[in-house]
Amino acid sequence: MDNIVRIFDTTLRDGEQSPGATMTTPEKLEVARILARMGVDVLEAGFPAASPDDLEAVRRIAQEIGSSSADKNCPIICGLARAVQRDIDKAWEAVQDAAHPRIHTFLATSDIHMKYKLKMERSEVLGRVADMVSYARSLCSDIEFSPEDAGRSDPEFLYQVLDVAIRAGATTLNIPDTVGYTLPDEFGALIKGIIEHTPGIDRCIVSVHCHNDLGLATANTLAGIRAGARQAEVTINGIGERAGNTALEEVVMALQTRRQILGLSTHIDTTQITRASKLVSNYTGISVQPNKAIVGANAFAHESGIHQDGMLKNEQTYEIMRPETVGVSQTSLVLGKHSGRHALKDRMISLGYALDEEAMNKLFERFKLLADKKKNVTDADLEALVSDEIYQP
Numbered sequence: 001m002d003n004i005v006r007i008f009d010t011t012l013r014d015g016e017q018s019p020g021a022t023m024t025t026p027e028k029l030e031v032a033r034i035l036a037r038m039g040v041d042v043l044e045a046g047f048p049a050a051s052p053d054d055l056e057a058v059r060r061i062a063q064e065i066g067s068s069s070a071d072k073n074c075p076i077i078c079g080l081a082r083a084v085q086r087d088i089d090k091a092w093e094a095v096q097d098a099a100h101p102r103i104h105t106f107l108a109t110s111d112i113h114m115k116y117k118l119k120m121e122r123s124e125v126l127g128r129v130a131d132m133v134s135y136a137r138s139l140c141s142d143i144e145f146s147p148e149d150a151g152r153s154d155p156e157f158l159y160q161v162l163d164v165a166i167r168a169g170a171t172t173l174n175i176p177d178t179v180g181y182t183l184p185d186e187f188g189a190l191i192k193g194i195i196e197h198t199p200g201i202d203r204c205i206v207s208v209h210c211h212n213d214l215g216l217a218t219a220n221t222l223a224g225i226r227a228g229a230r231q232a233e234v235t236i237n238g239i240g241e242r243a244g245n246t247a248l249e250e251v252v253m254a255l256q257t258r259r260q261i262l263g264l265s266t267h268i269d270t271t272q273i274t275r276a277s278k279l280v281s282n283y284t285g286i287s288v289q290p291n292k293a294i295v296g297a298n299a300f301a302h303e304s305g306i307h308q309d310g311m312l313k314n315e316q317t318y319e320i321m322r323p324e325t326v327g328v329s330q331t332s333l334v335l336g337k338h339s340g341r342h343a344l345k346d347r348m349i350s351l352g353y354a355l356d357e358e359a360m361n362k363l364f365e366r367f368k369l370l371a372d373k374k375k376n377v378t379d380a381d382l383e384a385l386v387s388d389e390i391y392q393p
């Protein structure tokens with residue numbers, strides 16, 4: 001098993017399934033372009049059978065972003081298909097012009113999905129997986145298969161389904177926690193069990209695809225990776241169905257920040273993360289919560305006096321990664337009612353004011369009065385306070 005975790009981005013497919021997240025084809029191309037520049041290994045560009053527009057968007061991404069003439073390191077371009085011939089044909093039609101095309105086909109394997117949604121017996125599911133994976137493989141050499149709702153499937157049945165998929169030609173086996181139900185220990189154990197009990201799995205890449213219904217998508221993804229998965233399926237800003245998918249930025253930065261413990265890396269240029277986050281947020285209209293890990297507006301902001309003082313002495317006191325590594329120009333020390341004298345003095349110096357002790361004391365008093373009334377004290381507020389201080393002693 002190697003130590004590279006492949007990043008499979010599904011912002012344009014599962015992410016676009018977020019309520020209201022629909023993007024136009026030019027917007028999708030723009031997002032695909034930044035994902036390629038960022039270095040994602042696989043770009044799931046859409047679900048071509050869903051609509052003619054989806055097919056067209058995937059085709060253009062395959063031709064314009066995924067063609068070898070554009071860039072020799074261009075990502076694999078993937079199209080999703082249900083395990084039915086028509087979907088697989090549409091997926092192939094859309095991705096075939098890519099330098100590295102992939103068809104991703106899926107079929108549910110949990111008892112609840114098979115009984116109520118598919119109305120299929122286990123034996124029928126096994127037969128359909130064999131037929132449709134081999135059909136997809138007759139068109140394309142890179143086939144991913146997902147047993148949908150694997151997180152709630154009987155593991156013994158999963159081993160059988162995956163064995164059939166491998167024999168039929170699947171090259172990546174993706175294990176989805178479709179409804180975000182599992183706990184990290186459980187999901188890690190599921191991946192470990194699959195690796196130990198599925199014949200021939202060592203010839204394939206095992207992938208994880210987690211949803212965030214219990215806020216555990218990143219933890220589950222990391223548990224799966226620690227158990228041996230070497231592909232993580234993620235979206236920018238964690239957008240996706242219901243509570244969303246695993247966030248790309250969280251997994252990539254966890255692997256990078258804790259690489260000494262984990263011993264794993266990705267091909268991602270992390271400095272593109274903030275730009276991609278903003279682009280996806282603008283195009284989908286889904287704003288990023290301020291306290292969102294890595295890409296939230298407050299992710300590198302410090303307000304309390306104790307933290308600001310620590311940061312001014314040594315950044316590592318309260319920062320586990322430098323903001324520049326994700327494309328944020330610098331840490332921000334937000335001046336508010338929790339800020340202390342050290343941060344105020346530092347800001348005044350950067351604004352060009354070298355105040356003596358007495359002037360600083362007076363300014364600090366007035367700053368605290370203002371900060372009680374105002375959430376953030378801006379540089380303009382400070383300029384006003386200090387000119388009052390200087391000109392009206």
Ligand code: KIV
Pocket residue numbers: 014106146148149174176177178179209211
């Ligand atoms: O969540 C899910 O099960 C999916 C599959 C199509 C992989 O998105």
Ligand code: ZN
Pocket residue numbers: 014176178209211245
């Ligand atoms: Zn999903």
